[in-house]
Amino acid sequence: MINKAxxxxxxxxxxxxxxxxxxxxxxxxxxxxxxxxCWYQRIGMYPLVFILLAGLFPISKSVIKFSLPLAxxxxxxxxxxxxxxxxxxxxxxxxxxxxxxxxxxFIKWFGFVTIPFLSFVAFTLILxxxxxxxxxxxxxx
Amino acid sequence: xxNKSFFxxxxxxxxxxxxxxxxSMYYKNQESQRVESIVKxxxxxxxxxxxxxxxxxxxKVFVVEFFDPECESCREFNPYMHSIMADYEGKIQxxxxxxxxxxxxxxxxxxxxxxxxxxxxxxALEILYQHQPEWGNHHNPRPELVWNxxxxxxxxxxxxxxxxxxxxxxxxxxxxQIDGKTLDVRMTPTFFVNGKxxxxxxxxxxxxxIDQALKEL
Numbered sequence: 001m002i003n004k005a006x007x008x009x010x011x012x013x014x015x016x017x018x019x020x021x022x023x024x025x026x027x028x029x030x031x032x033x034x035x036x037x038c039w040y041q042r043i044g045m046y047p048l049v050f051i052l053l054a055g056l057f058p059i060s061k062s063v064i065k066f067s068l069p070l071a072x073x074x075x076x077x078x079x080x081x082x083x084x085x086x087x088x089x090x091x092x093x094x095x096x097x098x099x100x101x102x103x104x105x106f107i108k109w110f111g112f113v114t115i116p117f118l119s120f121v122a123f124t125l126i127l128x129x130x131x132x133x134x135x136x137x138x139x140x141x
Numbered sequence: 142x143x144n145k146s147f148f149x150x151x152x153x154x155x156x157x158x159x160x161x162x163x164x165s166m167y168y169k170n171q172e173s174q175r176v177e178s179i180v181k182x183x184x185x186x187x188x189x190x191x192x193x194x195x196x197x198x199x200x201k202v203f204v205v206e207f208f209d210p211e212c213e214s215c216r217e218f219n220p221y222m223h224s225i226m227a228d229y230e231g232k233i234q235x236x237x238x239x240x241x242x243x244x245x246x247x248x249x250x251x252x253x254x255x256x257x258x259x260x261x262x263x264x265a266l267e268i269l270y271q272h273q274p275e276w277g278n279h280h281n282p283r284p285e286l287v288w289n290x291x292x293x294x295x296x297x298x299x300x301x302x303x304x305x306x307x308x309x310x311x312x313x314x315x316x317x318q319i320d321g322k323t324l325d326v327r328m329t330p331t332f333f334v335n336g337k338x339x340x341x342x343x344x345x346x347x348x349x350x351i352d353q354a355l356k357e358l
Binding site: 006010013014017018021024025029030031032033053056057 | 146147149150153154157160161164165168169325327328
């Protein structure tokens, strides 16, 4: 089961790295200014690249403990951001006062894939993969 | 096992890095081609009739600056711009386009355009830049301070105040914003030399772009 756990944790690291590079691509290459909520999600996502990487060599259960708070917080903010973005919550509730609005639509692929949506998908995948890593490691015992 | 997993992670990181760099290059290339084709089809997007110009009217190299009088980098860049204009005298034309990204940018631009009606455009720009830290302080902007500086330029301030309300000025600003969006201007100052975006931003890069454009004439 160690192999399986390593695989799922590696998967989580891949998702985190891909999301990190993707968000850097949007801000540094395409020059989209990141909004406040995006920054909060970045705080949750970027450290995961290093924490998950450290947890892979050798794989240890503590990596779950260290990455879960970041992944959960990021996931919650991304849920909130998506609710605002798709107008399920009114924007007046958003903390964006100055600078970029959190509901500015920069990209829309296939009619529904937006930047906050990608963030939500990434955090969700990471949480699922962490759950499986945990389960696989528990089986090991 | 350990070696294998190390190589898996290293390989994935390497691939993602390559992917990122290649993607960036591809995107930038696409973007500059897009801008070039827009400018080719419609030069007015970059150099419209309404824009303030400096330099010799016959010069064939157009340096287009998208700027904001409230932007600190534009202020910092201004001395370099002076020396570039002096060094390339007779060879280039500077075209001023607006990209109002700050709270009082539009107010300052209206002052510039009204000063232009009194033939004091460049003087007004200098004085706005000079005192920018005071009137354009981002924590405590005091645009009203501008009225203290302008009389020094022998500007008729009362007349300027009414000239500022000219709907033509509003139109210029709106057109510049539309063109800025079309050309994907997200930062100030952004320079285009004969339709080519100058990137990365910097005085040496701008000089290199001008030299290149002069060579291509």
